[in-house]
Amino acid sequence: MRTSYNKNKHILLFLTIILLFGIITGIIFYNLQEQATKNSIINSLANLFSENVFDINNIFIHILICLSLLLVAFLFLALPILTIYIFFEGIGIGFVSIIFLNLYKFKFPFYFLGYFIIIKLIFILLLFFLFIKLINFTKDYFNHFKNKSIKYSNSMKNYFIISLILVINDIFIYFVGNRILILLFS
DSSP states (O other): OHHHHHHHHHHHHHHHHHHHHHHHHHHHHHHTSOHHHHHHHHHHTTTGGGSOSSOHHHHHHHHHHHHHHHHHHTTTOHHHHHHHHHHHHHHHHHHHHHHHHHHHGGGHHHHHHHHIIIIIIHHHHHHHHHHHHHHHHHHHHHHHHHHOOOOOHHHHHHHHHHHHHHHHHHHHIIIIIHHHHHHHHO
C-alpha cells in the first residue's frame, strides 16, 4: 500500500486538488443561490435522515458510469471524463456541506462527517484508484498500437475488479449505510 502511494502520489495529489476545487465550487454555487432557493433547499432536506439518504438508483448510475468509462477508455477519453466526474463529486460534497451547516448549526461536524464517511469516503477513494487503473490501461492500450501486442487485458481486469468493489460498496451503503445513518441521526 505504501509503495503504491509513493508511486502514485502525484496523481493522488492532482485528484485531491481537483476534488478540493470542486468542493470550493460547490460552496460558492450554494452561496450564489437566491435566499428563497436556499430556504427551499433547507426546508426540503429538513427530514433528510428519516429515510434512505443513498437511493438505489445511485447503484445503477454508478454501474452506468463504470461501463461508460470503460467504453470511452478505448477512445482515450476516460481520464478527462473521470477527472470531470471527480470535480462534480466535489461540487456535490461542497454543496451538501453548506446545507448541513445551515441545517444542523453546531452539530454540523457530527452530521457531515457521519454522512461523508459512510456515503462518500470509500466511493471517492475507489474513484481515485479507478483513475490510476485507467492510466495503466491507457498506457497499455496505447502500447498495443505501437507494439501490436495485447497487454492491456491485465489493466482491464484490474479496472473490472475496482468497478465491482465500487458496486459492492454501493450495495453495502444502500442496505447497511442507510440504516446506520437513520439510526444515528433520525
